Structures are given as C-alpha cells and as structure tokens.
Amino acid sequence: MYSLRRSRLAVLFAIIVVAAVLAACVAPRLAPAGVRPPEAGAPAEKKVKVVYWAHNFEPRVTLDQKYIAEFMEQNPNIEVEYEVIPSDFDAKLRTALAAGTGPDLFAQWNGDIGTFYAQDAIVPVNAEALGFGSQKELMDLYVSPDNTLQGAMFDGKLYGIPNEVSIYACYVNKKLFEEAGLDADAHFPETWEEMVDVATKLTKRDADDKLVQQGFDFDYGASVWMFLQWGAMVRQLGGSELEVTTPEAEKVMQYWVDWSNTWKLGGPAYWTGQVDDFNAGRVAIKCAMGSWAKPLVEEAGIDYTLKKVPVWENAVNKNHFDIYAYFHMVNSKSAPEVQVAAWKLAWYLDSHPIDYMVNTGLLQPQKVLAESQEFKDILYMDLFLDEMSVSMYSPRVERFTEIADVLARARDRSIVEGMAIPESLATAQEEIDAILAESESK
Secondary structure (H helix, E strand, O other): OOOOOOOOHHHHHHHHHHHHHHHHHOOOOOOOOOOOOOOOOOOOOOOEEEEEEEEOOHHHHHHHHHHHHHHHHHOOOEEEEEEEEOOOHHHHHHHHHHOOOOOOEEEEEOOOHHHHHHOOOEOOOOOHHHOOOOHHHHHOOEOOHHHHOHHHEEOOEEOOEEEEEEEOEEEEEHHHHHHOOOOOOOOOOOEHHHHHHHHHHHOEEOOOOOEEEEEEOOOOOOOOHHHHHHHHHHHHOOOEOOEOOOHHHHHHHHHHHHHHHOOOOOOHHHOOOOOHHHHOOOEEEEEEEOHHHHHHHHHOOOOEEEEOOOEOOOOOOOOOOOEEEEEEEEEOOOOHHHHHHHHHHHHHHOOOHHHHHHHHOOOOOEHHHHOOHHHHOOOOHHHHHHHHOOOOEOOOOOOHHHHHHHHHHHHHHHHOOOOOHHHHHHHHHHHHHHHHHHHHOO
16 A cells, blocks of 8 residues: 555564564453353354455464454354455455445555445444444544544544554654754754754765755655645645645645755655665655554664654644554445444454554554553554544545545646646646546536
C-alpha cells in the first residue's frame, strides 16, 4: 500500500529487538467479549462459513492462524476459510468487491474505505453481536476513539475494527544535530516556520552547491503523501485538501515550492525513500516514518530521538501528519448470519492487542494496550498515541487515489514546471470537483 509501511522485514527486526524482552510478559487472556463457547446442552447452531482474506505479512499470519484455530474451537458452528493473498491483495480485493463478490471478512487500509462505502460493499459493525450494549461501548475501549476510529466512521456509524493503526513522527539524527552545533532536544523545530532555520543549519552542500546532507524534506514518491502530509498541513490551518483554491492551501503549497526553489533545501529530485536517506545519514530529520521504522533505524546504528510532527505557529488545528490504518470490514453481500460470524471473528482477532504489538509490531490502540507494562516498556510508543489523540485521517472519499494524483500533479506543476500556485491549484480544483461530482451522480 504505497510503501506507507516499510518492508515487512522491519517488523521481523522488531521481533528481535522487542519480543525477546517482552514475549514472556504476555499474560494469558480470556476470550473476548461476545465470543463465548457454547453452553452445555444448548441446541446446535446452524453451521456457517466465513471466508477471510488477508495480505501476506508472515508475523501477523502466524498469530492470525493461532487465534482463528482458538475461535473455531470456541465456536464450532463457525468454519473459517483463511486465505492469505501473496502480492496482489489490493487489486484482487478491489476488483472482487466492485463485482459484488469477494470475501466475507477482510482487512484493508482507510484509503479504500470511502470507495467501499460508496459502492455499498461494507456494513456497519454489529456491536450487539459482539456482546456490547452499543457501538459506543465498543468504541470506548479505544484510546481517543473519535480520532483513532475516525477513519472508519460514516454518518456516525462505525464500519470497521482496526487491526493496525499508524501515524508518522519525526526521527531525528542526534549526531548530525551535534555536528551542526545543535541539540536534538533543545533545538528541534516545533513549528513549520522554525523548521526552515533549523533545516538550513543542518544542510551541507558540495562545491557545485548540490545538497549532500539535508536538514529535512517532504516525501515525493507516491501521491498518497499529498493527503498524509500536505493535506494535514492544510488542515492545521483550518482548510481542506478537497477545496484547494483557498488561502490555506496556497500557503502550504507556497511553503513546499519555497522549500525546493527558494530556500533550496530539497525537493523531488533529492527524494530516495521513506527510510533509506535517513539511515544513510543524508537527512537529519525524517517525518514520514511510523513506529514500524524503529527497528530499521536501530539496525542501521543511528543514534536517534523521536519528536512530534511540527504545526504552524497560527495553527487552527494542532494535528500532526495523518493517521492511517487497516480496518477489518465485512462484505455487505454476505448472508446475515455470515456477517454476524465475520464480526465475531474480527473482534476475536482484534481483542489481543498486547500479543499483536509484542509479536508483530502492529498497534491496535486499545486502552488495555496503552495501560500495559509491555507497551510502556517500548520506547517512544506513547508519542505515537499522543499524536493520534489530536490528529485526523485523510478524507474518506470515493476514488481517493485519483484525488491524491490530482494533488501531486498540482505540486509538480508549481515545483518542477514553475506554474503559478493559484493557477495550478485552480486546475486541481476543477479536476477534484469533476471526480466528486461523477461519484455523487452514481
């Protein structure tokens, strides 16, 4: 999914770094609410089968298999067909759901959820089937649920249960700060205005004035970062990335253009990846990595600290870069009894957040996890939860990726081609309006 999460090898490193210390601490857990073994003497229930698709992430797959086996043992009337899709998961899932087929249960990231909702391909979470009195009772199990669950909310209803939630933070190379006469804690820029001065001091150039070390830069690879980073900066000012002919959108685009062309601190020509340039010591501050990057950075031997993503001095919203997540969702075309069984399976899998955190590195932001010693023992994990508590998801719109592409083209027209920002954004607004209008007319 657009390299939002680094290679699955990252989490394998996490197992080495974290699990050896913590795995022994994971206490046995009771069966989750709503997933109860049948009572003795109760009449046999009708057998139902749940087809569950998942992308191939070996540490999670191993744990999934363990809990699926437990679930079927406790629910003998439910058979689970677990299919792990090797490499084409996104395309296969989208195609199947658009055709009205596909699995009964699946986990996919929030960038697709707007399309699934518009296609009427998913159903709201059945909290009552899970043993809860209401949707609110389920949501109250999560840290800052209005933020961490927002990515699956439509008209006040929850359409997914998160099995992996992420947000970016700023990884800071302490050695490069020291070489520039700066302290990574005392001099880290808390605002975008301060970032220009600090990044300038951290920048090194060769005899030809080419950058050989950057203080900071944005991400220019996949267009989705226009939502996760550029759009988040627009929303800090009170604007929206769906309405880009505004002072807020123009201010952020001007900042990105100036970063490349006026201050000459970076730009698309210098981008090499989410992690590679930081781990190679070519950039001192990198704000496009989540908790999944910690083991990679540590394996590279970087002496680092973590800081929250900056905000504008006059920010209306104090959000950082966007939250993104994989949610368990249920197919609307499945039979009602299969939907109930699918939600029970989803909740059973997502009711072991400590085990999934320790053994796979996946963060399910439930209060029981945040309050656990296992979580507290993992350095900086509280920072990611703190960011989530005040941050947002990108807009949950149909044809999400197409709109991200529109925003990326607007960026490139101004940064690379030199088009005036108001003109470039006006073109982008026309394209966005056309996509939204076409979606609404269906």
